[in-house]
Amino acid sequence: MKLTKNQKIAYSKVEAGKQYKLAEASELLKEISYTKFDASVDIDVRLGVDPRKANQMVRGVVTLPHGTGKSVRVLVLCTPDKEAEAQAAGAEFVGLDEYVDKIKNGWTDIDVIICTPNVMAKVGALGRVLGPRGLMPNPKTGTVTMEVGKAVEEVKAGKIDFKVDKFGIVHTSVGKISFTPQQIEENTREFMRTIMKLKPSAAKGTYVKSVFLSTTMSPGLAIEPKSID
Numbered sequence: 001m002k003l004t005k006n007q008k009i010a011y012s013k014v015e016a017g018k019q020y021k022l023a024e025a026s027e028l029l030k031e032i033s034y035t036k037f038d039a040s041v042d043i044d045v046r047l048g049v050d051p052r053k054a055n056q057m058v059r060g061v062v063t064l065p066h067g068t069g070k071s072v073r074v075l076v077l078c079t080p081d082k083e084a085e086a087q088a089a090g091a092e093f094v095g096l097d098e099y100v101d102k103i104k105n106g107w108t109d110i111d112v113i114i115c116t117p118n119v120m121a122k123v124g125a126l127g128r129v130l131g132p133r134g135l136m137p138n139p140k141t142g143t144v145t146m147e148v149g150k151a152v153e154e155v156k157a158g159k160i161d162f163k164v165d166k167f168g169i170v171h172t173s174v175g176k177i178s179f180t181p182q183q184i185e186e187n188t189r190e191f192m193r194t195i196m197k198l199k200p201s202a203a204k205g206t207y208v209k210s211v212f213l214s215t216t217m218s219p220g221l222a223i224e225p226k227s228i229d
Helices: 005-012 022-031 080-088 097-104 117-124 148-156 181-197
Strands: 040-047 059-063 074-077 093-095 112-115 159-163 169-176 208-215 221-223
Touching: 022 181, 022 208, 022 221, 040 181, 059 181, 074 080, 074 097, 074 117, 074 148, 080 093, 080 148, 093 097, 097 117, 112 117, 112 148, 159 169, 169 181, 181 208
Parallel strands: 074 093, 074 112
Antiparallel strands: 040 169, 040 208, 059 159, 208 221
């Protein structure tokens, strides 16, 4: 891999093998990110769980205090009596049959889908398209609900859902590089607090094995887990 001049400078600022305190890493990230666009700040948490076992699955939702920095496009699938509530809360797309047909034909130009329980039969048929893209509504994450207005507002305010992958890693974004170091730090702390609360009782040994923060194009920074508590 050939490094650009900027990447070489970025890598030279990162100490190999060092675990950074969260506050220090939040500042350093801003120094080593050279993208022209507002890159995402990503977190990778390796957990000591076996996700193949149902009693060690780690999945949850968290509302980041400073939001994600992303504008989230929301589709609400509901019956006509709920459409006005969804629109008032700021959903970009609201309806049912026309959107079900569009999705069947491959349209997925959205970030989150919220639906009411009474339309789940129609939404369930879209599993083939929505499942692999992580767009399937789920009561556990609050995206299958009669309170569609509240759900839209929460998603817009920075509520994200996450789950551990088959390798035992949770990967998500906790902000943008345009955030202040303090905002990055506070969002990361809130996310890690949620991860700690979700520790399965069946998980043995070290629960949080490693934590890395990075941006879209930057080297990853290892975070000292103790500095996050």
